[in-house]
Amino acid sequence: MEVLPEGTPVSLSDVAYTLQVGREAMPERLAVVARDVTEAIDALTRFAQGQPAPGLFTGKVDAALPLAGLLSEGRAGTAFLQVAMEERQLSTLAQLWSMGVELPWRTLHGAERPRKVSLPTYPFARVRHWFPESRPVTQEAASLLTPRVEQALRDSTVRELPPPASREDYERFNSLMLLGFFQRMGVLLRSGERYTVDGLRTKLRVAPGYTRLFSALLNILARAGYVQLAGADVTTLPALDAAAPHLERHSLQARGERLVAQAPMTAPHVAIMWACSERYGEVLRGEIPATDLLFPQSSMRLMGPMYKGNPVADYFNALVADSLRQYVAERLAQLPDGGKIRILEVGAGTGGTTDLALKALSQYADRIVYTYTDVSRSFVQYGRENFRYGFMEYSVLDIEKDVVPQGYSAGAYDVVLAANVLHATEELRQTLRNVKTLLRPGGWLLLNEVTTVHDFSTVAFGLLPGWWRFKDDLRLQDAPLLSSDQWRSVLGAEGFPKVVVLGHPDQHRSDLGQNIIIGERDRRSLATAARTLAVSPAVVTNGHARVGQGTAVSTPRGRRPDLESVIASCVEAVVANGAVQLDPSKPFQDFGVDSIFAVSIIERINAALGIALRSTDLFNYASVTKLAEHIRATFPAADPGARPAPAPEPVSPATPIVVQAKPEPAPAGDDGLLGLLDRIESGELNLDAVERFVGGAS
Template sequence: MRGELDARDLLFPEAGTETAEGAYKDNVLSRYVNRVVRAVIGRVAEEHTGGHTGGPLRVLEVGAGVGGTSAELVPELAGHRVDYLFTDLSRFFLTRAAERFADHPWVRYGLFDINADYRDQGYEPNSFEVVLCANVLHNAHDAGAVLDRFRELLVPGGWLVFIETTREHVQIMSSMEFLMSPRDYDDVRRGRDRTFITREEWLDLLAGAGAETLACLPEPADPLAPLGQCVVAARFPADREHVDLAELRAFLAERLPEYMIPSHIQVVDELPLTENGKIDRNTLATLLPRAAGEAAPAGEEPRDDLERRLAALWAELLGLPRVGRDQDFFTLGGDSLLVTRLAGRVREELPEAGNFYWDSLVRQLVNQPTVAALAAHLRQAREDRDHGLTRTHASSLVRLSEGEGTPRVLVHDGTGTLTPYRALTAELAGTPLFGLAIDDAERYLELDPDTAAETLAGSYARLLLKEGVTRVRVVGYCMGGLIATELARQLTESGAVVEDLTVISSSRFPYRITDELMLEYGFAQACGVDPVRLGFPGGDLARALRAVQESSPGLVREGALAALAADPDPGLAEVGRRFAALALPPRPERLAALARELGQPPERVELAHRVFRQSFAAVTHYDPEPYAGDITFLRQSGVTNVVPTLQDDMTGFWQELCLGRLTVIDVAGDHFSCLDQERAPGVARLITGGPA
C-alpha cells in the first residue's frame, strides 16, 4: 500500500467496470448477502402482488454502483409488477446499468445522494415500498439523519434492506475507501477515526428511527460473521394510513370539476405547524416538487462538426438534451468517474483523438472542461501533426463564456489552473469571459522565480492582443492577483485599455519558507484537504511560526518546525513532535498519502506539488513596480493558518503598490473558501457592480 497507483485506475481501468464487479460480486460473502437480499425483497414482492391491488412495488436502490446486488435481484423480480429505480451518485454507473438491464423496461435510472435533501433531487415522501442500499450507508455523513429521510421516502410499513460492512475491513479500506471524500462524521463515528458502524450500533440506530429489525444476517455465531459484513432487513411501522394517489385522484375527479383538482398531490407524514399551532404555509410551499438537476442555460451552440460531435457525447453521458460549447462539464453534473468514461468515448469515437493517450485526455478535460476547449485542443494537435510538431499543448487562453460588452479575464492562481474560479465562472456565465491557465507545467517549472510573474504576464498580454482584445477587465485570485497586476500594466503599456483590475485575497508572501513540510501543509490546504488528516497538528500554527522566525526573521528554515520538539513550551513542543514524525517518511510517501485523500494518481499530485512550490517561490521573490491605475481589492475576512496576519499584510502591500484609487472590500470566508459555492454569488456581484 505505497500509494503509487490510483484506486480509480485499478478498479475502473480506462473507465471499465469489470475489475470492480469481480471484486464486489464474485466472492463467497457477496454471493451470500446478495442471495439474502434477493430472498427478502422477492418475498416482499410476492406479498405485495398477492395482497395489494394497487400499483407496482416501488423499489429505490441507492448507491447501486456496478450493480452487483441488482444483477441478483432484478431477475428475481421479473415475474412481479415492479417499478425499480436504479440510482447512484454518479452517472458513470447508470449508462452501463441501462445496457445490462435493457430487457427489463420496468427498471429506471437516476441520480441520488443520501446526504442531500431528497426533495431537492426531485423525490417525494411516501414514494417507495422498499429502499435498498448495498455497501453505501457508511458514506452517510449522519447515519441517523439518513434513516429519518428513508422513513419519509417509504410508505407506511415500508422496508429498508441494506448490506453493510460492520467493522474495519481490509478489502474495502484498501480499495473503494480511497474513493471517499475525506471528512469527519456527525453520528456515532464522530472523532473516532473509523469509517464503519458496528452491528450493534446499526440496530440501535434503526430502533431510534422507529424501525423493527426483522433480520440481521449472518448471526454472530455464524462462520461467516467474522468476515464483518451484514445484510439487514427492517420495517417501519404501518402507523399511518396508506393513501393510493391513483384512487385519490379518481375520487376527486368524480366529485370536483377539473379546474378544482390540484395539479400536484403529495402525501406527507404530517403538516408543518407554526409555534402557535397553525399550519405553516411558508414551510408547506417549500414542499412543492423541485425537478432533480434542473438544466442550466444551454449556452452557445457548437460552432462546427467537431464541437457538435463532442457536445452530443457530453449530452449523452450527462443525460441532458443538449450541451453548449462553453458549459463546464462538472457544473453540468459530471464527476471524476464520469470524466474517465468521457475520455474513453472521445478516444474511441472521434478520429481526431485517436492518437491521444487516454490519461492525457483525462487531464485535458479536468483542466479545461468545456466542449470548446477540448475541440481547440484537438484542432491544435492536428495542426501540429500537419506541421511535423509533436507538442500538443492547448493555448493558455481559454474562452469560458460569450456575451456582450468588455471581456473579463480570470488569471490562474498558484496551481496554474482555473479550478478556484469554478463557482465564480458559473455566476459570470452569459458575459464575455476568458481564463488564463498554465498550458505547459514543465516549461513553467523552468522559469526563474524572480521574474516568473512578469514573464507569464508578458506572454498572456501577447495572447490577448493577438486575440484582438483591446479593452479588458482583469481579475486575479491568490498568485493570480500579482500576475493580473503585471498583465494590466503590460496591456496598458501596449495601448490596450484596462477598464478595471480586481484582485482577490492576493499579496506577495510576507516571508520565505524553505521548510518542505510547511510547504506541504500549504499545498494540502490549496487542494482542499485538511492537513490534520495527513498527520499535521491541528489548531493555530501562528505561535509556532512566530517562534521559528525569532531566530531567523523573514524565513522559515528547513526543519525549523520539527526542531520545536525540544522547546520547553509544551504547546510548541507538541507541534514540533508532529512535524518531526512527518519528516520520517520520504516526501514521495507523504505526497502519496495526499493523493489518496484527493483520489488522484500520485504522479499527478507530485507534478501539482512542484507547480505549487514554483508558484510559492515566485510569490515570495516578487518585487513589483507601482501600478498607476485603480485597483479593487477583495480582502478575505477569515484567518489563514499559514499567515495569521494575512489581512493586514495584504492591505499594506496593495496600499503601497497602487498609485491610483485603492478600494478595499471585505468578503466572507478565508483565503481558501472566499470563492466557494456559497460565497461566489456575492463576489460576482462585487466584480460586476451588480446589486449587493
C-alpha cells in the first residue's frame, strides 16, 4: 500500500501480472479482485484491520489440497478452469488460487499480456510472530444514530406535498367500485341475500389461489357496511340498496374525476380501478392472469405512474437519499484515508429508489461502493444498463436465502437499503437475519415501507401472488405489510435495538401510510486475537453421545427413533455445540460442520444404520432432511422406521470411543465432480461453502 499510493502512474494490471507470474506463490495466500488501485488499497486495508471485504480471498494450501485437486484435476477440472479463464470469472479464479490451484495466468491475459514491472521483494523479518491465545473480547462499534443525527433526519422530513384526498372519499370510491365488481358477477345485488363464505366462493368459481384475497374483499365490503360477516355466514345489508344509484357508471366516473381534481396524486389509483372494473371476475376465476390486467401488453402504462412522477413516492425516495447522505457524512469521519463505505440495495428492481440515492451519493464517488442487487437477473442487467456510475457493482441476491453461499461476505456492508421489498418475503424474521449477516456491527438497515393497508392496495395488488407470499404472523390484517410499531418490534427482536421511524411531520397526513425506518444493527461483535479451532473428539459413553455440556441425545427404551433423529443425534454429538435440536432444513455448514467433522459424522451414521455413506454425501445432501431422503432412496432397509430398532451394544464408560478424523480419497470418475461444478456455476454453492466441507479444516 505504501509502494502504490493512490495516483501513482502505474498500471494495476501490470502489477497483478507481475505478482502472478514473477513471484513464488507461498502456502499462505491472499488474493484481491479489484478494479483500480483505490479499491485494492481499500481491500488490503480491511484485511490488515481484520475486516471482511468483497473481492478478498484467503487460503492455506496444505489445508485446501484435497479440494484443489478435486476442482482442477481430470477432464472435468480442466474444462472448469478453461471456462473460468475464457469467461474471466475473476472471483472464482481468485478463490481457486488461494486454495492452491496453480493457474495458467498467461492464458488469462491472452495475446496482449501486461508488462512485468519492478516491485519490492518480500519484506521477510527474522522474527517469529504468534497470535497469543485469548478469550473472545466483546467490542462495541460507535453508534452513528445519535440524537444529533436523528434530529437532522427528522428535519429533512419537512417538505411540501400536494394536498391529500379525503380519506373518506377515497375509500368510498374504492368500496363502491369493488361492490360493482361483485354485482357484475351476479351477486350482492340487494339487501337480504344470504350465503356462506364457501358457498359464495363456489358460486363465483373463485380460483384456489385467490381464496385469501376473496376473504379480504369481503372484509372491505363489511367495513363499508354493505355486508355482515358472522362466522361463515354472509348477509347483505340495507346500505347496499342505498348505494344502488351511486353504482351507475356515470356516477362512479364523476366520483373518480372529483377525487383526481381534489388530489391529482390519486389519478393512477383511479385508472387502475377502472381497468379492473370489467375483467376482475375473469382474474378471480383464473381465466386470465392478473398481469394481463395490471400490465396490459406487458407495459407499465398503468403501474408506472404509481411510482414515477408520484409526489408521495418522490417524497419518500428523497428521504432515503437524505438518510444515505447523512450516514456517509458521519461514517467518513470514522474511516481511515482511502477507506470506503459499502452500500447494498436489496430488490432494486427498475431503480425507482436507486436514481435519487445515486445522485445524492455521487459527490462521494471516490469513497463509496454501491451494490445494486435483485433476485432477478433481468433487473440486475437493467440496473447495469441504466445506472452507470463508476462506484457501482451489480449482482444477483435472494435475500430470503443465506447470503454467504451466494458469495456475499458477512459484515461487509455499512448500509443495506430496501424499498418496499422486505415485506414481500415469506418469513420476515429469517429475512432480517440474512440482512443482519450482511451488515457490519453498527451498520444501518434503511427501509422505505408502506405501513398502512389501503383498500385500493388489497383490491389491486392482492391479485398478484406476491401479496400473499408471507407465512409468518407479523403482518397487518389481509396484507403482507407491517405498521411502524410492528417494524420497531420485529427489528428490536432480530438484533436492531435502535430504530428511528421517519414520516411526514403533519400527523394528519395519514393518507401517506408510508415511513422511512432506520434500524441500527447491534454494535457488539466478538473479536479474538487468536484464530484457532479447538475441536474435542466426540466421546461415546453408555451408548449415548454427549452433546455440549453433558446433554445426552438418546431414544427412550422401546421407541424406535426416526431417521432424521438418528442423523441429528450424530451431527450434534460430533459438533458438540450444545444445539440439541437442529433445524432439519438448514445446511450442515450453518452448525459449524467442516471436513473433519464430516468424516466423524458419517462414521457415526454408518455405524448406527449399518450403511456405507461417503463423507462427501454430507456435502451433496447438505441438511438433515436431504440426507434422510438420500438414505431412504439408496438404503431403504436402513430406515429405523421400517425395521425394529436393534438393542444398543453396551460400551464400557471406562474405555470411551474416540472418533478420529481420517482423510477420504476423492471419488473416482468425473460425474460427481461435474455435478459439483454445475452447482458452483449456477450459484447454488460457492467455493467457500465447498471448502468448509471437502477442503480440510485448518
